Amino acid sequence: MEPRKIVVLGSTGSIGRSTLEVVTNHPGQFEILALAAHSNTELLAEQYRRFRPRYVCVANPAKGRTLADSLKEEPVEVLTGESDLIRLAGLDTADLVVNAIVGAAGLRASLETVSKGKNLALANKESLVAGGPLFAAIMAKTKARILPIDSEHSALWQVLACGKADEIRRLILTASGGPFRDFPPEKFAEITPEMALRHPTWEMGPKITVDSATLANKGLEVIEAVALFSVPPENISVVIHPQSIIHSIVEFIDSSMVAQLSMPDMRLPITYALFWPKRVASGFGRLDIADVGKLTFEEPDLSRFPVLKTAYKAAQAGGTAPAVFNAANEIAVAAFLKESLAFNKIVDVIEDALYDLKVVSSPAIDDIIEADKKAREKARRKVGKLVCC
Numbered sequence: 001m002e003p004r005k006i007v008v009l010g011s012t013g014s015i016g017r018s019t020l021e022v023v024t025n026h027p028g029q030f031e032i033l034a035l036a037a038h039s040n041t042e043l044l045a046e047q048y049r050r051f052r053p054r055y056v057c058v059a060n061p062a063k064g065r066t067l068a069d070s071l072k073e074e075p076v077e078v079l080t081g082e083s084d085l086i087r088l089a090g091l092d093t094a095d096l097v098v099n100a101i102v103g104a105a106g107l108r109a110s111l112e113t114v115s116k117g118k119n120l121a122l123a124n125k126e127s128l129v130a131g132g133p134l135f136a137a138i139m140a141k142t143k144a145r146i147l148p149i150d151s152e153h154s155a156l157w158q159v160l161a162c163g164k165a166d167e168i169r170r171l172i173l174t175a176s177g178g179p180f181r182d183f184p185p186e187k188f189a190e191i192t193p194e195m196a197l198r199h200p201t202w203e204m205g206p207k208i209t210v211d212s213a214t215l216a217n218k219g220l221e222v223i224e225a226v227a228l229f230s231v232p233p234e235n236i237s238v239v240i241h242p243q244s245i246i247h248s249i250v251e252f253i254d255s256s257m258v259a260q261l262s263m264p265d266m267r268l269p270i271t272y273a274l275f276w277p278k279r280v281a282s283g284f285g286r287l288d289i290a291d292v293g294k295l296t297f298e299e300p301d302l303s304r305f306p307v308l309k310t311a312y313k314a315a316q317a318g319g320t321a322p323a324v325f326n327a328a329n330e331i332a333v334a335a336f337l338k339e340s341l342a343f344n345k346i347v348d349v350i351e352d353a354l355y356d357l358k359v360v361s362s363p364a365i366d367d368i369i370e371a372d373k374k375a376r377e378k379a380r381r382k383v384g385k386l387v388c389c
């Protein structure tokens with residue numbers, strides 16, 4: 001079989017690097033056509049030398065010259081800026097595009113991929129959260145598919161093969177509970193970025209690690225599941241499962257629950273998406289279930305993690321509300337990481353952005369971009385008003 005031709009957007013990040021490991025683990029199965037990142041030109045140049053793609057792109061225009069200089073003797077087209085990155089997202093010769101960009105910055109790229117009728121292996125949950133209402137109509141026309149990489153959605157996707165859409169009662173997303181599951185709530189204001197970046201079970205980029213600590217990540221995943229599986233938010237639950245072995249569960253109408261289990265290793269859902277519709281032998285993460293011993297479950301404590309409740313509100317409101325939730329969260333997390341916002345104030349910034357919001361219920365792309373922009377402005381103002389720590 002011909003190697004599958006893939007584009008990897010966000011190749012220098014945690015998911016991007018794991019994707020390239022999966023490619024390396026399956027010699028001859030993939031050809032990397034293009035690699036793109038934001039500003040890490042050093043790693044991008046190194047990845048170029050290993051995978052020899054036809055194109056590399058840095059979204060940050062100021063970094064373009066550095067990359068072009070370091071690759072000037074090489075037979076590669078060096079592209080810069082968001083519009084070139086979007087061009088790569090719809091590359092004619094690609095069989096599959098992996099979007100591993102972090103944040104709503106990945107939205108236009110995701111839309112471009114599905115608009116061109118290409119299958120999209122999607123880690124960038126924020127693009128589905130912000131732009132959820134836009135995807136279904138485009139994909140119905142172009143027949144493109146979204147192949148989820150997020151481990152919970154990969155689990156649901158695998159489990160949903162056991163039943164039909166009208167046999168689903170409920171989707172249950174599992175959450176590790178993050179590093180502060182048992183942390184005294186009165187000390188939440190003292191949580192530092194260093195503490196929040198120590199996740200108990202997953203190794204991830206900084207933004208999603210903080211999202212996991214506030215449970216905003218689970219909120220984003222509820223909204224992502226609404227968009228991916230057309231299940232309303234009231235039929236999607238979250239359960240805390242600290243071992244991160246069960247990645248999600250579907251409850252069917254006959255009260256059977258079907259779950260997907262594996263080691264918490266992102267290379268597994270990435271492999272599933274890259275090879276879909278086939279399963280292939282993978283050298284990664286075999287699970288010794290006896291060794292795990294105990295799997296436990298508990299309700300999330302919404303008084304401790306109020307962001308999850310806010311995410312449900314945004315999911316229920318639909319339209320542009322999830323884009324606002326996401327944008328305000330991105331600003332709040334960035335401020336927390338810069339130590340200019342206390343951990344327990346992240347929710348206040350998001351609540352403030354959603355307060356009094358006029359929701360556009362069937363938005364066009366411009367409505368979503370506008371909602372995202374205004375939410376960021378409002379969130380920045382709120383961060384400015386809140387006294388840190």
Ligand SMILES: NC(=O)c1ccc[n+]([C@@H]2O[C@H](COP(=O)([O-])OP(=O)(O)OC[C@H]3O[C@@H](n4cnc5c(N)ncnc54)[C@H](OP(=O)(O)O)[C@@H]3O)[C@@H](O)[C@H]2O)c1
Nearest residue numbers: 010012013014015038039040059101102105123124204205
């Ligand atoms: N990590 C995980 O285990 C995991 C699990 C499930 C889902 N996800 C989702 O996967 C996505 C990526 O997460 P991650 O943990 O891999 O993040 P990460 O380690 O921070 O990597 C982010 C990647 O996106 C690039 N990037 C950032 N801003 C960009 C922009 N404006 N335009 C183009 N590229 C940009 C970065 O480039 P530079 O390196 O040059 O800055 C980097 O390659 C997120 O949506 C996350 O929620 C991650």
